[in-house]
Structure formats: structure tokens, C-alpha cells
Amino acid sequence: MSGNILDSIHEIVKKLSRSFDEVAVHAIAKKDTMVKIWNSEPSITQLWREIELHLRLAKSNRLWVLIYKTHELGELVKRAEEIVKTANKISEAEFYAPLPDYAACKPLSGVFDQNVEYYMKNPDNLANSLITETLSTGVERVSGTIRLSQLNRLLVTSKGYECREAKTAFEVYARAFKGDLTGHWAHGSTHISHDAIREVGRKAGLYATITKNKVDFTPGEYTVLLSPLVIGNLVNYVANMASALPVLMGFSMFAKYKPGEKIAAESISIYDAPRDTTLPGAVGFDEEGVETYNKPIIEKGVLITLLHNTATAIKMNTRSTGNAGWITPRSWNLDIPGGSVKYEDLIRDLREGVFITNNWYTRLHNYYEGIFSTVSRDATLLVRNGDIVGHIGRVRIASTFERLLKNVQELSGEKFSVWWWEVRVPVKAPYITVSNLQLTKPEV
């Protein structure tokens, strides 16, 4: 972030502090390179250099949030000054709390990979590695994405808080095709890893070639083995609902529960893990300048905490958990502790089960009740007496998140860092078996 922008931000805070009770500016400077791969060739290579300015303004308990992706900082200030003139026409905000008082700046270290800059200029090496590794498994073609990011953020508030943080991010995922079977794998980190690229290619290829048999499938209740990709997708929904704002808005199954209540199997814990510096969502301070910390959302089946910013915390008579979002608290990274079973043994333990390696299109019928369905894609495998007997095409899990969490059986010891198009909050997750899940497929 250049000195000019930095000076401008200080100027904005100083100037607007004359008109508003509180001012916070969150400036984000991003540089991203992305290679998209289509039929084993790049379809497009893209570069973004952006500066985003997020402005939180408060006056007499009224709240405004401005997000400007523009270099015209003067316009942003002008707009803010127009806003203040209409403040008395707007009612007090439902969820308002003063910004936290001054705190020391403690940015996270160990989250910036110097190699990212080089590969941003030379992404062909990484793309070629992903294509080559995946094709080496014997598949016919591969699609996928490689993204490299540098992110600098600066938070300045009128309470005297100022902190900067820089990090990098690396995302790679691949989908491999062989006949009518596909396999998919994904990885996310703060650091580039050539091993991870190779692993993504190998595992995508593995699942695309794991069986040649297409077998019949009868819808019903099954014990289902879910890959870390599926767990990552579903746990994103759980974590979104653990944000206190959706709870207060009726958008969440957690509206029915209080911290301390048992809501899941004892074997399952879900942590918000902003301090895991290997995952790309790592962050040292939230949007209110509160220092982040790792915390259980669910621990050994018990709901421990919702995710809070200062305003939702006051509303629910607790303290911020360092998860602001000025309006909506959010999770940063998610970590699910593994079990003691080997992945291979999870398959071996299935008597009549289904192994779902990837999913998409998760939708809820009712957030309050947690009623959802999601569709499998890529290898969906029927397992009998511990053996994969064939693939069954695309099926649907139709259940509730409560049932899913309560019916967790076993977790693998191995964990994988997952980040891709359908898993937007990075997740470190094991393979997990869940009993009595309803699987459907159209009769007509």
C-alpha cells in the first residue's frame, strides 16, 4: 500500500471525525493472478490490482457502511459528508455498539510467501505442473484453477487503532475426466506448495479412475463417507449459521440453542481458526481491530460459542470473539480435528455405504430448522463390505444439519486443507463417516 494512499486514509479519518462520532477505514490492496484450465489448456490468465476502501461511519447510534472500489477518494469523502446531513432522517441502528477502545497492533506473521511474486509473473510453471500431474494418472482431460494472491490491509479507526497486515494466498483445484467418471481435489494455503499441486492432480486423477463400474443405486438411508471437500462445503454453512447476526435474524439453526447445549456427536468439533497461519483465511485482527484467536464453535458435540462482533456481542450479553465484519460476524478459517482412523479403514468399515468425494449446490429450505440438500458431483461410490463396487452417478443428500452433526461416526486421522469455488472459507478437514443420511435420486 503506497504512502499516498496511507496518507489519504489518515486524512479521511481526521476529516470525517469532525462530522461523525466514529470513523473506521479498512483499506485492502489486492493483487491476484489466476490461471483457468479448460480441457488441459489455459482458457484465460487474469491479473487484478485493486484497492478497496471500506468505511464505517456512526453518528448518534446510526450506522453507515460504504465500500468503494475506486481511486476517487475525494468522491468517497464527499459522499460521506452528504450522508451526515441526512442522519436525523434515519433511525438508530438495531445492532450498534461503539468501536472498541484503543488496542495494540498485533499483525499476524508467517503468512507472507515471497515466492508468490515470482510465480505471479510465471504462472505457466504451476499450470503446467497441475496439467501434467493430473494427466499422468491416466485421465483424458483436466480442468482447474490456480490462483495466487497478495493482500495488504490497513485498519484505521477514530479510536486510535491502526494496524497493517500483509499475507499471501495460494489456491489450486483440479477436476479430472475419464469416461463418465470425474474426480476433483482442492488445496488452499498461505504459501505456494509444489507438493500440493502434485497431490491435487494425483487425487483428482485417483477418483476419476477409481472404478470403471457403473452400478445401480436405490435411494434411502445410508452410512455415508464424506471427503474433506464435502465436509468443507457443509461446514461452511454451519459456520455461516454460527455467526451471531444470522442467529438474531432467524437465518440460523443455532437460534434454537444456547451455548453449552449438546447439538452434535461427541466426536465432532469445529473451530474457527484465524491463527492457523497455513490456511489462507489467517488474520491477526478483525474489522473492528479486535485481536483474533482460535475458538471452538462446537467442541465434542457441544455448542461453545457463536461468532461475534462488538455489536452482536453486546446484544447477546457476551464479548466479541474477534470475528467482525462490521455488520455480520464471520469465520476466518475452519478446523475440524481428526480422529484416529485411517482413511482406508473408513472405507473398509462400510458394510453398505456410499462414499461422496465432492458436492455442490447446497441449498436450505429452512435455515431455522437447518433443512438442506446438496448434490454429489465427481466420484460417488457404492461400498459393500469394505470394497468399492462401482460408481452410482449423481445423488443428493437430503437431511438437516442437526442430523448430520449428530450422526457423525468416525473421522480420519489425515486432514486436508481445502479451498475452492464451493468452499470459500478455507477448511482443514478429515474424511468423516455419517450414519443414516437420506440419499435421493429422481425416480422419473
Added chain:
Amino acid sequence: MQVDPGLLRRVVDRGRELGAQYVEARFQDDYVVGIGTRNDRVIAVYNNRSSGVGIRVLVNGALGFASTNSTSLSDLLETVEYAISQAKATSSLRKKPIEFSEEEVSKGKYGVEEKERLLDFGVEEMIKLAMEIYSASKSSVKEAKLPFLSTDIRVHIQEKLVVTSEGAQIEARVPRLYVNAFSVLMHLEKGTLQRSRWLAGSGGAELIKKWDPVKVFSEEQARLEKVLVSGVAPPSESIWVVLGPEVVGLIAHESAGHPMEADRILGREASQAGESYVKPEFIGKYKIGNKYATVIDDPTIPNSYGFFLYDDEGVKARPRYLYNEGVIYEPLHNRHTAKIFNTKSNGAARSMDYTSEPIIRMSNTYLAPGNISFEELIEDIDLGIYVKSYMEWNIDDVRWNQRYVGLEAYMVRKGELAEPVRNPVLEFTTGWFYSNILGVDKNLEFYPGTCGKGEPSQGVPVWFGGPNVKLSKMRVGVLA
């Protein structure tokens, strides 16, 4: 327009000087003012602006894209160099060069008329509307409670200027209005029912009067209360199924619109939004349905949410018949896929914002209506179900296996709507749906949505719609 076309022309010329076969520079400004409320309180007022230039180039048979939110000449010239360096960085990995179809060069300027200036529908008016929606909705509910009703109301002014190295120059201004209410109805014994309902389109503040959101939302709450309190489970045997325009529109979007995107057919979105059951050789030959299976995507519908007259490659927009009387007919094309299919682009390239590459998108997708009334459509049904709206839905990544869980639904008995039905589940394949349409009425209605696709994901405004549709008998499930 905030940016002079001459500025973009210089950028395009510079790209050509640097060896690009094709350069496209697009200034795009998206300005949003909105509010969020919960019950009778404001959560926040928000104001967003995303403004900058996206530059796409074709170099050595490879595509590169770069964007900047600066509009200074020096930054733009640097950005076109970045776009070219990006294309060159991976061009050695392409075995077959990317080419574009030849198209008529368009120059045009268009906008959407605002009878009442949209930005005059200010924050104060938005809050007043939100409070009225909450108050009227709460009053309309008698036996159940309405513990949560949140609204999201916003105006969005979108301006674009597209300049290409082939001489296209398109200037557009589209104002859009969006009103959403998300509600939770609760009954001590019957549980909860949730609804998310949108009204959205392009035009001015006059749309508020035309839509009457307070009436629409509050009357729907009263009907949904009956579903919650008195709704019965659907019968277990096979029954006739009639779907309302909201459900039919979504089906058209998901199982005709998406599988007919040519980039998806060719696999460009394979690792994200997926591929298509449609193969290139199906076009113009393969029958997916019966005579009622005509699905049209038309960006030119006045006041629609997915409105545009030229796409972001400068190609003139027109209605596209995706399925025509049961035949897989015309995919949505951009210039890249048109070249591969040896045809012309039909103007389907859209970008969410200046940071987004133009990709193939739907606009306003609908199943063609018929001539009969709703009463005539259901008059010979002895026992059936009418599903008017939905909450949960999904479809597989080749757009074949799909599910819709009804929200407002009724039994049909002896040709008339009867008692409400709760949570009916419909699962069928694309082939079954389009082959089992027995009738369509004349009541074409549109519903808004934000369609997601691409990487990074791009959400673009669309309408989807259709008439009421009568289907063959099927077994209707129920939430377990």
C-alpha cells in the same frame, strides 16, 4: 459517461501496438445505495461503488485479462501491458489458438428510461417502505407469529462503455431497483416456515408503485400462514402436478438456460459450475421435450432485471430460442464459442463488474406461455397438487437431476384449488420435465434472481419466468 471513449481507444490502440490480435476495454461503474432492516429497525445504510476498467486481450491465441480501478491514462496503459503479459505467460500451454467469430461492428448507446429518477428513491423512502412491509406483514398474520422479517432494498445504477479494437463502441446506462424480504413464520405446534421473496427490475422509482411491495409481501404472508398452520402432507400415490410461474421460471433457468450455455457445453466451466448434458452434436437435432418445450432467453425485454441491448463484446442482443418445440435449438454464444460452433455470436457475453471477464450468461429466461386460462389448465384434474413457490432447490452439474421443495402449495381437487400442502418435494430429470408438459396457461410471470457462474464467481441480474404448467402424474415426496 464518466470516461471518454477516446481514452479507451488509446488503450485499445496501445494493445494492438504491443501485438494483441484483439483488445477490448470496458469501463464499468456500479453504484449502489441500499438499506438493511430487521423487523421495525434499521441495521445499516450502505453505499457501494465499484468503478474501473477491465481489459481483455487475445495474444498468440491466448486470452489475458487485467483490470484497474484507476482511470488515468498511465495506469490504463500499464494495465493493457499486464493483460498482454498474462496472455503471453501461458500461451505456450495452448495447443489450439483461441479465435473469435467475425461479427458486425456495433456502435450504439442505450439506456433505460426512469419516469421517476431512481436515485430520488432515497434512503428515507427505502426505510419507510421497509417499515410498511414489516407492519403490513405482521398485521396479516393471525394464528402464527412473524418473529423475523428482514428487508434488503437497494438501487443500482450501472454504466458501461465498451470499446474494441474492431471498432465497436457501446455505451449503456441501466438503473435497477431491488426489494427483498426474508421472513420467518413461527407456530408453537407447527414449527417454522421461511420465505425469501424478491421484486426487481430495471427502470425508475415508478417501479415501486407498479409492484406495490407492501401488498405483495403482506398478502403472501397471510397465504403462507395458512400453509404453515393448516398444510397437509402430499398424498403418497402418483398425482397430477401443476407448477406456478416462479417454479417453472427457475426450472427454465436451471435446466434449459444453463445447459444451453455454449461455454458449459464445451467444458470451460467444468471445474466450477460444471458441464452440460447437451453435447455439440445435439444442436438442432436432439429432442429434449414435447411441443410445449420452448424456452427463450431474451435480454431485450423492457424493464427486465436482465436487460441489455448489446453484450460486453459489442454484439447486438436478441431473443434466443434455447429449446424450440422440444428441440435443443440455439445455445447462448459469445464470440469464442461461436467460432468453435462455426456460427455467429448471439450476444450473451456479460460481466458482473469491471474486474470480471465477459462470459456467457443468461438474461431473462422463460418457458413460452399458451392461450388458456389457469382454470382451464386444471379443470380436468381429479387429484393433483399446485406448487406456486419454493425455497430449496438444486440441480446436478450437468443440469439433469433436479429438486424443488415447494413452499406455497395446494391440493387440486376436482378441477379446483383446495387445502394447502406443506413441503412437497419434486425430483425429476430435465428429460422427464420437458417431455411431460401436458399444458401451459397464458399467465406469463417473471421473477428476479442473481445468477452465479465463473471464477472468480460473477453474480449477474436475471429474470426467469413462465406460465403455469401442468405435468404428467408423478410421486411427490415430502421432507423427511
